[in-house]
Amino acid sequence: MTVTDQQSRIGEQILHAENITLGFGGVKALNDISFDIRKGEIRSIIGPNGAGKSSMLNVINGFYQPQEGTIHFKGVPYRPMRPYLAASNGIARTFQNIALFRGMSTLDNIMTGRVLKMKASLIEQAFYVLRGKKEELEHREHVEKVIDFLEIQAIRRTPVGRLPYGLQKRVELGRALAAEPDLLLLDEPMAGMNLEEKEDMSRFIVDVNEQFGTTIALIEHDMSVVMDLSDRVVVLDYGRKLADGTPDEVRGDQAVIDAYLGVTHE
Numbered sequence: 001m002t003v004t005d006q007q008s009r010i011g012e013q014i015l016h017a018e019n020i021t022l023g024f025g026g027v028k029a030l031n032d033i034s035f036d037i038r039k040g041e042i043r044s045i046i047g048p049n050g051a052g053k054s055s056m057l058n059v060i061n062g063f064y065q066p067q068e069g070t071i072h073f074k075g076v077p078y079r080p081m082r083p084y085l086a087a088s089n090g091i092a093r094t095f096q097n098i099a100l101f102r103g104m105s106t107l108d109n110i111m112t113g114r115v116l117k118m119k120a121s122l123i124e125q126a127f128y129v130l131r132g133k134k135e136e137l138e139h140r141e142h143v144e145k146v147i148d149f150l151e152i153q154a155i156r157r158t159p160v161g162r163l164p165y166g167l168q169k170r171v172e173l174g175r176a177l178a179a180e181p182d183l184l185l186l187d188e189p190m191a192g193m194n195l196e197e198k199e200d201m202s203r204f205i206v207d208v209n210e211q212f213g214t215t216i217a218l219i220e221h222d223m224s225v226v227m228d229l230s231d232r233v234v235v236l237d238y239g240r241k242l243a244d245g246t247p248d249e250v251r252g253d254q255a256v257i258d259a260y261l262g263v264t265h266e
């Protein structure tokens with residue numbers, strides 16, 4: 001992709017985290033962190049263990065309430081952000097430890113991603129059968145598109161608990177995509193995967209971003225994956241922001257090199 005292609009793909013700010021501070025007792029998981037996410041980009045949050053990466057995702061989707069600071073999403077300040085608000089405003093996420101209904105099929109798990117889009121209530125579905133049926137068909141059609149896109153047609157009826165780990169991660173991505181999010185949060189999407197599974201997942205992340213125009217924010221430990229996929233990277237260490245920039249800028253930053261090598265300065 002050329003620089004011009006990249007610039008035309010990335011638009012205005014979709015999310016702005018402003019002076020976020022989050023503490024647990026004596027531990028400051030996030031200390032006055034500010035950064036933004038632009039529409040259409042792949043934005044990574046990296047840092048050593050305990051740096052505050054998951055805490056940051058949890059603040060963005062309203063799972064944790066920061067003691068200080070504000071999240072602006074699509075120009076609107078949310079204080080506090082709540083998970084249902086985040087979801088109904090277009091933020092979807094996947095989790096570090098897979099959170100699927102293990103006894104349910106791939107298809108049904110992905111359908112659960114449509115719940116917030118369903119207008120007809122259960123009563124309407126029962127009494128106004130036509131409206132309910134029409135809506136169900138539309139949701140089903142969208143879910144089928146997601147299944148085709150992720151190339152998981154062959155396992156659509158398989159209970160997800162029986163699937164290998166890499167495929168479960170793909171189903172979880174499918175459930176998040178079913179919600180047609182404006183911002184997709186991925187918490188370590190490649191953790192525990194073998195090389196082939198990582199390559200597949202990387203390809204799907206790029207395709208989601210390019211084909212659907214979905215903005216993506218991800219946490220990932222595999223540096224080669226992060227540097228290959230990301231438009232911009234924010235680096236955290238002990239709850240502080242160490243660096244923020246393109247993969248090349250971040251890679252060459254002395255504070256980042258030191259943090260990863262465990263160097264301390266007087």
Ligand SMILES: Nc1ncnc2c1ncn2[C@@H]1O[C@H](COP(=O)(O)OP(=O)(O)OP(=O)(O)O)[C@@H](O)[C@H]1O
Binds near residue numbers: 029055
């Ligand atoms: N619910 C919690 N209660 C108490 N402390 C917490 C909680 N969540 C996070 N922390 C602490 O906040 C700090 C940041 O943790 P966080 O999980 O955000 O880091 P991380 O960068 O995602 O780490 P990892 O790469 O190991 O997943 C750590 O010191 C952690 O122990």
